Amino acid sequence: MxxxxxxxxxxxxxxxxxxxxxxxxxxxxxxxxxxxxxxxxxxxNPINAYWQLFQGSFGSRYAISETLLAAVPLMLAGMAVAFSFRAGLFNIGAEGQIFIGAILSAWVGYTLNAPAILLIPLALLAGALGGAVWAGIAGILKAWRGAHEVITTIMLNYIAINLSHYLLESGPSGQPGPMEQHVQIGNPVTPPMNAHLSVIVPDSLVPGGRLHAGLIIALVMGVVFWFVLWRTTLGYRIRAVGLSPKSASYAGIHVGWHVAGAMIIAGVFSGLAGMVAIYGVYPYELSDSFSPGYGFDAIAVALLGKNTAVGTIAAAMLFGALEHGANLMEATAGISxxxxxxxxxxxxxxxxxxxxxxxxxxxxxxxxxxxxxxxxx
Structure with missing residues (x-):
């Protein structure tokens, strides 16, 4: 050379x-x-504005814990989008997958009267299954009918979100939805979960801290993300399909199966994001407004994280910091x-x-x- x-x-x-x-x-x-x-x-004053933003995000142990709390669903949702990006798929449907995962895990959570050691794994499984099935619909349509994943995932978003409206919201005659228990400040909610994710910061260290075990779940899934993509034959084939479907096909890789498989795996991450969003924060109920747009923010998180596990987790923390720190900035610096x-x-x-x-x-x-x-x- x-x-x-x-x-x-x-x-x-x-x-x-x-x-x-x-x-x-x-x-x-x-x-x-x-x-x-x-x-x-x-x-x-921009210096004061950014200083207050920083203080609201990292200025105390409580602020740091709240920043991480806001970042947890974004970590999982961001990895969902990043995983599909690795397969060359533009997954716009993380929001819908989050909703389906949340709906199924919530149903498990308030219908099964079981101890947390049994209920939490079942809820995680239900959330992952819901997200996987919902994403799999788009993956199968892409693989065997050529339907563009952007169109199908957007349509599936609308279906999932409106399904939650039907299940939760009262009808025109005031009847409750199938999953509704009561209306809380104009917002219909399910019964509370019979178990929830444990807070992982002791009150002696962070008084009033709410950071829960969802952070551990997200970090473990980050390792799973890396391992599947970079240490398995499946991950190699998915990345090959993402780089060049034609070349992958010439190499003997079944493009359709791996496109569908990548979307299904991505849906697992999204469904888990829906589960931790409702099992991690009091009052542990599913409502129409449980997601402030996690699935859409996840697209930016994945792009900023360059579709890597570490990058996506770091980007989610940045977005969590912006979200939580903005409250103090608005209150003290007078900046919207x-x-x-x-x-x-x-x-x-x-x-x-x-x-x-x-x-x-x-x-x-x-x-x-x-x-x-x-x-x-």
Whole structure:
């Protein structure tokens, strides 16, 4: 191998490493800078705004525990989207999969009068099964009928969300839905679960802390995510299908089976996100508003995390920090909490810019240096 080839390999490796590490960091930094300009234009102090945002997210042990609490469902939902991205699938349906997982796990939770040591595993299984089945519908339609997963998952989102409305909300004559127990502040809810996830921070360390065992579940699933994709034949084939379905098919890989399988596995992560969302936080009930959009935020989390387990968990923590810290920022600095939505949108924009450049290079619309073109291919 000549010096020129070695130099090309080194430069390509450097580019890929920089893209995987520095693009997310720079995207967050640029988003924060533009957010500061917006705050400044509104006549407020951006330094104070961001300081209050930081204090609300990491300024105390309680703040850190609440940030992690907000991040737990996003970790699982983000890994669901990231797993399907690895198979070349744009899974927009994490929200619907979360709802189905939550509905099934809630039904198990209030109908079975069993000890927590039995009920929690059954609820986890129900949530995972619900998400897997719901995602599997889109995967099967994609694999054997060519239906685009973006269209089918969006449609399945509407079905799942409206199914929860039917199960929970009273009808026009005031009859309760099949799963409704009572209406709480205008919001119909199920009976409370007969068991819940344990709080894992002692009150002596974090008074009033609510961080629960869902964090442990999310971290374990992060290891599962990595192991399946990088240490199993199934994961190798899924990644091969994601990189090039035609090449994978020529290599003897059944593309359809692996497309459907990837969506089913992704649905497991989403369904677990639905389960921990209702079993982890008091009053341990399923309501229409239990998800503030976890499945949609998960898309940004997966993109920011570059579809890796560690990156997705870190990105979920960032989004959890933005969500929780925004409350203190609004209360003390007088800055609307919607600023964090602006920052999140800008992060997605800058992350997407890198993907767009790679796409245009693959299509021959723009030219990059040779080592960048190989990395984009």
């Amino acid at each position: 000549g010096l020129g080839a070695e130099d090309s390999i080194e430069r390509r490796f450097t580019y890929e490493w920089a893209s995987g590490v520095w693009v997310p960091i720079l995207s967050v930094a640029l988003a924060l800078v533009i957010g500061a300009v917006v705050v400044l234009a509104a006549g407020s 909490s919607h600023l964090t939505d602006v920052v999140q949108g800008l992060i997605i924009f800058f992350i997407g810019a890198d993907a767009i450049v790679r796409y245009l290079s693959r299509k021959g619309m723009i030219r990059l240096p040779a080592y960048q073109e190989k990395a984009a291919a």
